[in-house]
Amino acid sequence: MQFFQARNVMEAVERAGPGSYFLAGGTDLALQLREGKVKPQVLVDLSRVAELKTLNASGGCLEIGSMMTFAELGSSELVRTKANALWLACQSMGSPQIRNQATIGGNLGNCSPAADGLPPLLALGAEVRLVSRRGEETVSLAELLKRRPLLQEGTLIKGFLIPDQGWKSGFAKLGRRRALAIARLSLGIAVKSEGSRAKKIRVALGAVGERAFLSEALAEMLEEREMDETWLEAAAAGAQQVVASALGSRASAPYKQAAVAGVMREALASLAGGEELNGG
Amino acid sequence: MKKRGTGLSCTWYGTGYGNGFPDVSSAFVEIHDDGTATVLTGAVDVGQGSSTVFAQIMAEELGLNPEDILVCSGDTDVTPDSGTTAATRQTYNTGNAVLKAVRQAKLRLQEFAARKFSCPSPEGIEFKEGMIGVRGDPSRSMPLSELVWEARLLHGERFISAASFTAQTTPVSLENGQGAPYWPYAFGCQAAEVEVDTETGTVRVLKIVAAHDLGRAVNLTQAEGQIAGGVAQGVGYALLEEVELTEGRIKNPAFAKYLIPTALDVPEIESMIVEEPEDTGPYGAKGLGEPAMLPTVAAIINAIDAAVGVRITALPATPEKILAALAEKERGGSGD
Numbered sequence: 001m002q003f004f005q006a007r008n009v010m011e012a013v014e015r016a017g018p019g020s021y022f023l024a025g026g027t028d029l030a031l032q033l034r035e036g037k038v039k040p041q042v043l044v045d046l047s048r049v050a051e052l053k054t055l056n057a058s059g060g061c062l063e064i065g066s067m068m069t070f071a072e073l074g075s076s077e078l079v080r081t082k083a084n085a086l087w088l089a090c091q092s093m094g095s096p097q098i099r100n101q102a103t104i105g106g107n108l109g110n111c112s113p114a115a116d117g118l119p120p121l122l123a124l125g126a127e128v129r130l131v132s133r134r135g136e137e138t139v140s141l142a143e144l145l146k147r148r149p150l151l152q153e154g155t156l157i158k159g160f161l162i163p164d165q166g167w168k169s170g171f172a173k174l175g176r177r178r179a180l181a182i183a184r185l186s187l188g189i190a191v192k193s194e195g196s197r198a199k200k201i202r203v204a205l206g207a208v209g210e211r212a213f214l215s216e217a218l219a220e221m222l223e224e225r226e227m228d229e230t231w232l233e234a235a236a237a238g239a240q241q242v243v244a245s246a247l248g249s250r251a252s253a254p255y256k257q258a259a260v261a262g263v264m265r266e267a268l269a270s271l272a273g274g275e276e277l278n279g280g
Numbered sequence: 281m282k283k284r285g286t287g288l289s290c291t292w293y294g295t296g297y298g299n300g301f302p303d304v305s306s307a308f309v310e311i312h313d314d315g316t317a318t319v320l321t322g323a324v325d326v327g328q329g330s331s332t333v334f335a336q337i338m339a340e341e342l343g344l345n346p347e348d349i350l351v352c353s354g355d356t357d358v359t360p361d362s363g364t365t366a367a368t369r370q371t372y373n374t375g376n377a378v379l380k381a382v383r384q385a386k387l388r389l390q391e392f393a394a395r396k397f398s399c400p401s402p403e404g405i406e407f408k409e410g411m412i413g414v415r416g417d418p419s420r421s422m423p424l425s426e427l428v429w430e431a432r433l434l435h436g437e438r439f440i441s442a443a444s445f446t447a448q449t450t451p452v453s454l455e456n457g458q459g460a461p462y463w464p465y466a467f468g469c470q471a472a473e474v475e476v477d478t479e480t481g482t483v484r485v486l487k488i489v490a491a492h493d494l495g496r497a498v499n500l501t502q503a504e505g506q507i508a509g510g511v512a513q514g515v516g517y518a519l520l521e522e523v524e525l526t527e528g529r530i531k532n533p534a535f536a537k538y539l540i541p542t543a544l545d546v547p548e549i550e551s552m553i554v555e556e557p558e559d560t561g562p563y564g565a566k567g568l569g570e571p572a573m574l575p576t577v578a579a580i581i582n583a584i585d586a587a588v589g590v591r592i593t594a595l596p597a598t599p600e601k602i603l604a605a606l607a608e609k610e611r612g613g614s615g616d
Contacts, residue, residue: 095542174480177520178544236479255481255600258607262479 005045009052009158013133015044016154022046024067024106027098052105052158057082062162066105070094070117073104083162084273085120085169085188092116092173095180105157108141111150111211112182118145118212119188120171121160122204129158142214167192167200168274172266174259183207185256187239187267191227192274198227205239208246208256215242235268236261281478284486287582289575290469294462295368295567300451303367304444305374306360307381309338311389311439313432315410315425316348319382322362323374324354328569329502330370334378336498337562341382343407343424360442368466368567369447371498375562376445384441392431397421448560464558466571468492470511472547472579476587478606481599485515485545485580491552492572496564500553507551507572514576515547516540519596 006012016022019041023029032038046052052067055076062082064073073079074090086104093099093116107117108128121141128144130137132155141160144150151157169190175181186206192199201219206212218238225231239260247253297303308320319338325331335349352359362374390402393412397420399405406415413421431437452459473487488511497503520539524531532538557564577595585591590605 174482176539177542178484179542181539255603258603259480259599262477262482265479 001040002042003045004042005047006049008049009131009156012044012046012049013131013154013156015042016132016156017042018153020044020154022109022156024109025069025102026106027094027102028106028110028112046105046156054159055079057164060164062164064104064160064162066108066157066159067103068105070099070102070104070107071096074099081273082164083120083124083169084270085123085171085190085267086117086162087273088171088270089116089120089173089186089188092175092179098180104160108157109151111145113210113212114183114186114207115212116173116183116186116206119186119204119206120169121162121188122212122214123171123188123190123202124162124167124169125190125202127161127163129161131156131158145211145213165192166274167202168271170267170270170272172263172270173206174263184252185243185260185263186212187260187263189264189267189271191271193227196227198222198225198231203239205242205246205260208243208260213246218242232265232268236264239264282475283478283587284473284475285583285585285587286471286473287579287584287586288469288471289578289582291467291571291574293368293466293468293571293574295372295464295466295570296447296449296462297363297367297369298449298462300449300459300461303363303369303373303447303449305362305369305377306442306444307334307362307374307377308360309378309381309385309441309443311342311385311424311428313425313429315344315423315428316350317342317344317382317385318350318352319378320352320355320359321374321378322354322356322359323370324365326365328365328370328506329499330365330374332502333371333375333498337375337378338382340563341379341386341407343409343411345410360444368569368571371568372464372558372561372566373445373447375498375565376560377443379562380445381441381443384443385439388437388441389428389431389439392435392437393427396427396430464495464560464566466493466567467554468571468575470514470575470579472576472583474580474583474587476584476602478588481602481606483519483580483584483597483599483602485519485547485583487548487550488515488576488579489550489552490572490575491554492568493554493556494568495558495561495566496555497553498563498565503553503568504551506568508546508549510569510572510574511549511576512541512546514573515545515580517573517595518577518580519598520545522596522598 004015021040023043023045052065054065070090070093080087104117107115126141167190171188173183174185189203201222203218204214221238243260244257311317323330331351334351335346338349339346390405393405394402397414399414411421412424448463450459452461470490475484490507558566
């Protein structure tokens, strides 16, 4: 196996070819290497690529470089105010040690069914910037997650663009314990409201099936309604229906179907952010 | 909805191997002429603190500081067998052997000192803050190191001893159930406060109050640490830990899948040390290790019952089991 430490994106992409893997934080890849589940011919280390370690808000977007760690995002005031759902996910993912190492780009690249970063990014309407020798592409995360395979050979996740349009967002996760727990259910939700009325909704679920996904049906059911007690109950019941139909007869279905109501309630209770900031 | 409840649980636990199995600990002791002493035992300190306890016992007897004691433990080339670090037995059993051994070497030193200081009996010789001399007469005392040096080099005396302690246990008669399988017994009581989420079935243990009778706390900080460790294990036992088997093979043989509590899962722990001296123990001490985790499980399960009215009868009390029990209760309630 060859190991190559790239100094910039161009070098990284140049080195990526058949049998190559990009190494981000390594919290998933290092284990897979050790267990022999992946056998790269070339390992392209991204840890020294400064242009992937960026975080800024400009042009109506929050732009996050793929090599930003969960700890960095979770301690950013910018992320808290503009992407609360993601900020919340960054507080509970793994443990402090893992959050110091794991990156948001790696979270998508590994694309575990329980990836903590994906439901918030989906709910926030994130777009993904991809780059390869074939050129650059910007695609919505929701679309990208429908692709099989997720990424064409030699494609690098450069970063994420989160539109800054004054949405509130929230996140909740159900794990078997309070740290170092793989999500058994996770839910990201974003709401564009006018007063107490929900105008637009995006809601995404994780650990329900193969990949995190946006539920358009649930969003439609909750849009253009007063966010009152009835609405809250509808959101909980609606989430149960989505989980029931997504999981079908899987062994985990009866529990997850019931429990998602509580997760939805917690996610809604965590809704925050979206304040209009000067120069945002 | 999140509901809270409290539960209580008591334990009594016979320490030592029990049922007539020979329960023997041994120790070798030497008092040196530089004001230190050495104790050798086979007792292995796996983190619970037995080596510290033995150093404290030695220091207490010889009027030295625990850091003046070298504890050599668990080396089968040189240390005498002291049995396993199991059955909550090291402080009591090996502690007794160390105490017995050090008192033998100490007595010879007392006898030498009594002659030196013209004291009518060895019992009149006391050890205090590195000094040895006649009780109540500071003018007739000297540093321990100097006296041992004088005894060794000018009189050829050696302060070396070996002792064994055997715990009291008899087999239980299979015919009439009579016998005294264990001695001593440790007692404890714990209360748990939990919060149960009725929608997700998740249980959060908010607080455990743990009262334990350990006879006498040789080391208070270690005793509190053992209680905290026991409670943490009990929380895992009650809510998380499960060996999953498929055709005899363990499906979760690593900590990635066999979950134990993390620091965030361990509740606030308030420990209450109860000291009812045990006559046969070193300074009245008896074991605490295992009893500290035993009541936690039942206290948590009782607290869940108090919070949401369901009785979990198979461990661990997972969210799935709690939701299923709640649904069952709902059905039962509407059917009546």
